[in-house]
Amino acid sequence: MKKILTAIAALLVCAFVSSAQELQNFQNGGRQRIVSPEIADGQVTFRLAADYATVVTLSGNWISERGGIPMTKENGVWSVTIDLPSPDIYTYNFVVDGVAVNDPQNYMVQRDGTRYLNMLMVPGDLTANYFEADQRGTVSYKWYDSKILGINRRLTVYTPYGYEKNTKQKYPVLYLLHGAGGDEEAWTSMGRTAQILDNLIQQGKAVPMIVVMPNGNPGQQAAVTLGLPESGRNFRDPANANAYVRSLCEEIVPFIEKEFRVVSKPASRAIAGLSMGGGHTITASTLYPELFDYICPLSAAGSANDEQIQALKKAGVKLYFLACGTSDFLYEGSKTLDATLTKNGLDHIFFESDGGHTWSNWRIYLNNFAPLLFK
């Protein structure tokens, strides 16, 4: 009897799911579901239903055409088929009569600062580690109270697969910093940090580590998506100089080392950051030369002088990994820092890549320096 009634209950649920599906078909105007983007035979097709639009174009971060690529309309559906770009993660949107529109058929959406953009993932060797691994770590959003900044602030923490089970194990920590316009979600969203670390760890290429991704905008409690008020404090006032870096090194590091099973030693702490976060990385390493044994400024907006590099050398850096794209507008600064490191005899890697100030490069850098950490 119980089984029969359970089956009836299950059928009721199925019936409800069916009716929701029907509703969706109804809302879709009875048309066959539009697929976009569709990858086939080395090409990709984008489609958008827009019966009443006058001009629709495709805009994307790999598309150089000014005003985007024109799309054409057939039966109320605009489309365009173009050659697939080389393997990587790209972002795109449509422009409908001058207004940016997301692709309603593509649920993979990234937020770049204040803009929501659709993702186009082109598979290949380069992107292998950007897709989900079999063994997946945990991504958490946590809050810490900052006395230095006077606000409650959110940070993102990646703990590797097995962290919860291996209760005797202590882990090293990578502090991974975003750039201007970014926030505590940038590295997990655009940077694919969880996927890259999951893959590298599963492959035995990187040691299991915790990755902490704070919010580097000192007046901000959290990403703008949470709608929380900013502190209003003036961070250009010299009294507030380096307030965020001080909060990172004096508040976030102890907070993480208290709340997680962490090895509290310089040899188990790494710091890396892109652009503004590269500046934060350099500043943290010069203000607190003994805190981190692994230092990775990426496309960095910042510099260091002889005295600072000598202090770092004395403190005993295990890895100094400097990276920049050769067409990055900050390339000259990275070359200068490379020269300063060389002049002062600090062993380091200057990882030069093609391209500029892009997430494509920052994902490549993470893929390359993470295997060098804590070894």
Added chain:
Amino acid sequence: MKKILTAIAALLVCAFVSSAQELQNFQNGGRQRIVSPEIADGQVTFRLAADYATVVTLSGNWISERGGIPMTKENGVWSVTIDLPSPDIYTYNFVVDGVAVNDPQNYMVQRDGTRYLNMLMVPGDLTANYFEADQRGTVSYKWYDSKILGINRRLTVYTPYGYEKNTKQKYPVLYLLHGAGGDEEAWTSMGRTAQILDNLIQQGKAVPMIVVMPNGNPGQQAAVTLGLPESGRNFRDPANANAYVRSLCEEIVPFIEKEFRVVSKPASRAIAGLSMGGGHTITASTLYPELFDYICPLSAAGSANDEQIQALKKAGVKLYFLACGTSDFLYEGSKTLDATLTKNGLDHIFFESDGGHTWSNWRIYLNNFAPLLFK
């Protein structure tokens, strides 16, 4: 010397931030930043820059006008000012020449199934607990391996403020289930679960508890935003009947009780769910009558019979909280369940609210039943 150089480094970072800001102004066409939505004097104004659009309307879940409310253009900016609806969280978007467009000035975006919608939060008594509390818990995305479903699956876990510090404390757990079209992000996004629990706990109205929000679509690894393939298994095959509920009770509950500091007793387990998740709640409580002492079907798609209710009664339910809106299309089913509970002498609460099958109601229900749990 070091201080001076640090100051120079800080200035460099400031200069870079300024240049990013200038870039944004440049991209904005040099115009003053548009504000949307803007709440003032009991009204709300929505604005969208769309020079070349022909027809722009405002669509929202509180707007009954067919085709939305027309907007008017001035200096290339479309706008409309309307009376502020009563305090609650609403969703809206613009429709530009027939195409749904998000408000690019409003960074607060919710995903409802496959649609991204902007949020309009109207403050008031009802919404007080929907905003951030001072003391904020952690929201984590974790993965569990399901043998029953044959896939690696993501779930969302809320741990209350203080969980990490109070290392001797064990917590009760609420399993909170979404409806058809939803996934493991629905309750934290549209349901404001973290904010509601943070507020209730901080006010001393609810006991500190863990909230587990699994993905209730048995073939799905995770929310569609992750782009992961579905299992392809046929869940209408009787052999797979109740596969998700079985995974919940036989896999997720033990997984959570192993990975978190949890009291592993029925008196410390609650289950609640909306719509399809209400059906899952009823099914779980009838298939595993001794597992949960607190049972809360909300706008539920499901029913139970005398025998099942008697089994629950025998197992010793501490709270049966049934909730439904009086204009919900599932209201009759809830009334039937209420009558069955009464007939069988199972003490329960039938919480009837105005309105229908809406997140507005589900937030209200969570706000009302969470304080009754584990006491």
